[in-house]
Amino acid sequence: MEPTKRKMKILEAVVEAYIKTGDPIGSKAVCDVLDFNVSSATVRNDMAELSNLGLLEQPHTSSGRVPTELGYRVYLDELMKPEPLNKKEQAAIRNSLDLGADTPESLLETAAEVLSKITGCAAFAASPPGDNAVIRQIRFVRTGSYTAMVVLITSLGTVKTKLFRCDYMITPSLLEMFDRAINERLSGRLVTSITPAFIQTTAISLGEMSIMMPSVLLAVSEAAKEASVDGTAIRGQSNLFSMPELASEDGKKVMELLEKTGELSKLITAAGKGAGVLIGSELHHPALSSLSIIAAQYTAAPECSGTLALIGPLRMNYPKIISTLGYVADVVGEFLSELLDA
Amino acid sequence: MEPTKRKMKILEAVVEAYIKTGDPIGSKAVCDVLDFNVSSATVRNDMAELSNLGLLEQPHTSSGRVPTELGYRVYLDELMKPEPLNKKEQAAIRNSLDLGADTPESLLETAAEVLSKITGCAAFAASPPGDNAVIRQIRFVRTGSYTAMVVLITSLGTVKTKLFRCDYMITPSLLEMFDRAINERLSGRLVTSITPAFIQTTAISLGEMSIMMPSVLLAVSEAAKEASVDGTAIRGQSNLFSMPELASEDGKKVMELLEKTGELSKLITAAGKGAGVLIGSELHHPALSSLSIIAAQYTAAPECSGTLALIGPLRMNYPKIISTLGYVADVVGEFLSELLDA
DNA sequence: AGTTAGCACTCTATCATGTCGAGTGCTAAT
DNA sequence: ATTAGCACTCGACATGATAGAGTGCTAACT
Numbered sequence: 001m002e003p004t005k006r007k008m009k010i011l012e013a014v015v016e017a018y019i020k021t022g023d024p025i026g027s028k029a030v031c032d033v034l035d036f037n038v039s040s041a042t043v044r045n046d047m048a049e050l051s052n053l054g055l056l057e058q059p060h061t062s063s064g065r066v067p068t069e070l071g072y073r074v075y076l077d078e079l080m081k082p083e084p085l086n087k088k089e090q091a092a093i094r095n096s097l098d099l100g101a102d103t104p105e106s107l108l109e110t111a112a113e114v115l116s117k118i119t120g121c122a123a124f125a126a127s128p129p130g131d132n133a134v135i136r137q138i139r140f141v142r143t144g145s146y147t148a149m150v151v152l153i154t155s156l157g158t159v160k161t162k163l164f165r166c167d168y169m170i171t172p173s174l175l176e177m178f179d180r181a182i183n184e185r186l187s188g189r190l191v192t193s194i195t196p197a198f199i200q201t202t203a204i205s206l207g208e209m210s211i212m213m214p215s216v217l218l219a220v221s222e223a224a225k226e227a228s229v230d231g232t233a234i235r236g237q238s239n240l241f242s243m244p245e246l247a248s249e250d251g252k253k254v255m256e257l258l259e260k261t262g263e264l265s266k267l268i269t270a271a272g273k274g275a276g277v278l279i280g281s282e283l284h285h286p287a288l289s290s291l292s293i294i295a296a297q298y299t300a301a302p303e304c305s306g307t308l309a310l311i312g313p314l315r316m317n318y319p320k321i322i323s324t325l326g327y328v329a330d331v332v333g334e335f336l337s338e339l340l341d342a
Numbered sequence: 343m344e345p346t347k348r349k350m351k352i353l354e355a356v357v358e359a360y361i362k363t364g365d366p367i368g369s370k371a372v373c374d375v376l377d378f379n380v381s382s383a384t385v386r387n388d389m390a391e392l393s394n395l396g397l398l399e400q401p402h403t404s405s406g407r408v409p410t411e412l413g414y415r416v417y418l419d420e421l422m423k424p425e426p427l428n429k430k431e432q433a434a435i436r437n438s439l440d441l442g443a444d445t446p447e448s449l450l451e452t453a454a455e456v457l458s459k460i461t462g463c464a465a466f467a468a469s470p471p472g473d474n475a476v477i478r479q480i481r482f483v484r485t486g487s488y489t490a491m492v493v494l495i496t497s498l499g500t501v502k503t504k505l506f507r508c509d510y511m512i513t514p515s516l517l518e519m520f521d522r523a524i525n526e527r528l529s530g531r532l533v534t535s536i537t538p539a540f541i542q543t544t545a546i547s548l549g550e551m552s553i554m555m556p557s558v559l560l561a562v563s564e565a566a567k568e569a570s571v572d573g574t575a576i577r578g579q580s581n582l583f584s585m586p587e588l589a590s591e592d593g594k595k596v597m598e599l600l601e602k603t604g605e606l607s608k609l610i611t612a613a614g615k616g617a618g619v620l621i622g623s624e625l626h627h628p629a630l631s632s633l634s635i636i637a638a639q640y641t642a643a644p645e646c647s648g649t650l651a652l653i654g655p656l657r658m659n660y661p662k663i664i665s666t667l668g669y670v671a672d673v674v675g676e677f678l679s680e681l682l683d684a
Numbered sequence: 685a686g687t688t689a690g691c692a693c694t695c696t697a698t699c700a701t702g703t704c705g706a707g708t709g710c711t712a713a714t
Numbered sequence: 715a716t717t718a719g720c721a722c723t724c725g726a727c728a729t730g731a732t733a734g735a736g737t738g739c740t741a742a743c744t
Contacts, residue, residue: 238597
């Protein structure tokens, strides 16, 4: 069909113009950008039909048109082409990430930082799911006569510490004993396998030792539990302030959501595994109804991948931002695998 | 002087009423709350004089009065009495903090969280200055054939990690050798003493060992450097959205400031050492001109104290908030000393 | 001398009214 | 199928009138 093609072109023009200016787009403005040589009246007819299809809407009778959520969806699925980054942009990103690549955590923080700077959105980075992390080593460090610290290091390169206190004086030799005994029994195990029940049986197998310092095993299990939750980094919250779609009521709700990393994490990993872009009501969250989340997965190794995401207004430069996010995800995966592998 | 006393009472009434309602306060409203039995006309005369003294001002000729910055200052210095917490409030705070007291970091995070929830402000917690931290122990953990992790633990209970990569295959025995050699030379030293120059001389004293793995010492020195910067936690940024004094332009600037912890840190430790409350222009920062920072120090041990702070509007319930902050600081100091001491 | 009542005055917030311009939908001509 | 032309709608903006809150001042009061 021929007319359908022109209508699509018009939809594309409206979406892109609206993304640029933020003002409703009139038929004349569309005419100016369009390749077809048609008059504004023709465009008007087509736009009226696009409105009937639910792809465009007018804020009030007789002002320009604005894309509906469905309009954005069609644009994203059928019309938009990602705009690849040039060498210079790629180099800048790679360079910034390299500087932050000391530990997995700092790499993800840097990635979120870089993304938020470039895109002007709030950026979110989730570590690979902690529940298939394996305990690499557990160390004990004396911090006082009656206090010590357990240091748990996982295969994902994360480190969790926990201070504990004993009734008995803690001697270096006692700690060394524990160190050996615990590592023997726990290293190599999944962090999720350190359940209370497992701790119970370990305590029994340790015999007298565990009786002397009951808090040790508790501290270890708590550290393991913490290691099993996914780490997250959020940067660029300040960008939310500049989004006019966030009246201060909603803005507060969104910020609160960002402060509860757990809830957000679910939402975003879902997005990352799916289409990549979730908009408005697709997010199933009242505060986010006028926002858009773009997610991409990075992969450091088979079975070891996490998600990067951007939270911004519906009205954003998708072609550029999607490629940027994709490139950052690639580089993060690459650097992370360097950090973790043999 | 008798009249001065009444004027002060009036100032107090205006400040407190304004803090409650946010609307300019008229002479009639002041009359209603005042103990003195005087007419609104008398109050008007006094208020006119308070305006001349620069303590009150009117948004426009002929509407109620609002405190000036100087007015707030006088109120804070001479009129306000902190409103002590009741047993129930104290218990709730103590309980929440106890739950988070696993490590110094998590204790501070919890403190910021609790403060932001109770006060409705953004809350900031700074660890004791890292520059008098001492290296307690350095550990090496193998994470791959060519990669390993250095784990640095300080006397303040903070842990910094750094991954590094070597050209040579990393064997457990090699790491153990390093472990011994490095701990022998570095533990007990101030983290700030691990300068490039010091690393240089250490490398020489290590002889062949350092030649085999040059990246080790680099990683150690970077970890030490990171350990010397003060840790910070910020919570409750979402509360900034509800402050009407933050038009979105300024709001963004404030958020950006919160994202740069370094700058803020200086400002706040200064406040903590001084009067405790800095308002508006006293903060010497354009974006903060309509905000107020309340700071309090906690002390875990002699020479080991840090700062808690709240960032909120000028118009806040000082008597309650100041006692809350003070109480949280006391409890944090107490818990932290339990975590750290012998 | 300090306090009070009364009154004119100022300024904001709000609503109704009128005008301008952008952009539409429809109809009739091409 | 496309186009030109025209009447119409609606928001943005300026103008003007009104009500209400609160002031400053003056003259009277204790």
